[in-house]
């Protein structure tokens with residue numbers, strides 16, 4: 467393992483910063499991007515807040531009603547997912563000038579391995595500065611960057627001096643850098659692990675680094691124990707794996723025989739929608755664009771799509787849209803060969819709370835996750851929500867347009 471130069475780049479207050487740069491009237495004001503606040507009665511959550519709004523204690527995933535209580539005079543905006551996805555692409559293009567080894571983690575965050583670029587552009591910190599400058603000049607946005615020899619350290623470093631930060635951890639300084647940090651910063655340390663660390667008397671990463679490997683293995687098992695042992699000492703060899711943030715997620719079915727019964731088509735599409743919703747949740751993603759694909763006998767194919775205000779990942783949000791798209795696309799007399807549904811304009815989803823941004827969610831994400839768990843054990847379609855199906859089956863006029 468030679469000496470590596472890894473950068474972790476994370477945009478500052480990303481959605482809010484994009485909104486601010488595009489609307490000068492927002493400058494200097496607290497800005498909250500998220501669901502509709504409805505004067506404090508809204509039921510969704512905050513996607514992000516700019517730093518002016520964070521001074522009121524407002525932050526990602528907080529109920530929007532709480533944000534309103536803290537700062538009713540803030541500017542409240544709905545997310546514009548397509549816009550942010552476009553900006554994300556521009557930033558990715560800046561990274562590509564410096565290296566091919568880019569591992570995007572989310573819409574506003576990526577790891578870069580710039581080891582091989584050092585001869586051309588200077589060392590890691592120099593490249594980090596060049597990237598920050600390019601993002602500032604070309605995109606009028608700021609990024610925070612951590613520079614270290616491993617992903618773990620670079621990721622922590624990028625977060626320590628936000629916004630507009632550049633934190634460099636020199637080779638050899640890793641253990642010293644980590645020692646004072648709270649144990650919760652260790653990757654993989656969830657609430658249960660934290661409780662165990664507390665019982666072992668560890669509150670900082672340095673405390674954990676002081677323990678024998680055996681002690682950690684006894685407390686956490688072979689794999690987690692070993693991992694905590696290594697990470698706490700700053701040892702992390704994981705490579706930067708070039709990849710793409712998933713752009714879309716969809717499922718389609720070709721019928722064994724072309725189908726004329728619209729109830730069968732709708733039932734199939736509902737089933738596919740449930741599978742896609744479950745997959746999104748498993749991957750902790752949500753999508754704002756719903757696309758329905760329909761192929762008739764003879765192979766002629768159409769797609770219809772609609773982009774919602776905010777990303778969704780539950781069947782009760784996706785299905786009404788998918789069904790309407792199907793009904794608008796459909797030509798009643800023709801037999802159907804294939805149906806499919808795809809969600810795109812993806813973003814990461816908040817877990818363990820109501821559907822992100824979306825007010826008045828009927829189906830709590832916890833319920834959805836329980837359904838996922840059942841489906842995983844017994845096969846999908848085990849838990850089909852009766853109300854949705856009834857709606858599909860009770861329609862008397864299969865060609866109805868809405």
Ligand code: DCP
Pocket residue numbers: 476477478479480481482512513514515526527573574575628629816822
């Ligand atoms: N996001 C979201 N819901 C969350 C967390 C994030 O919708 N629970 C969205 C909005 C953010 C974007 O993802 O702008 C990036 O997430 P970050 O965690 O990087 O947060 P920010 O970039 O907004 O702020 P920071 O400056 O802390 O990175």
Ligand code: MG
Pocket residue numbers: 476477478479480574
């Ligand atoms: Mg960010």
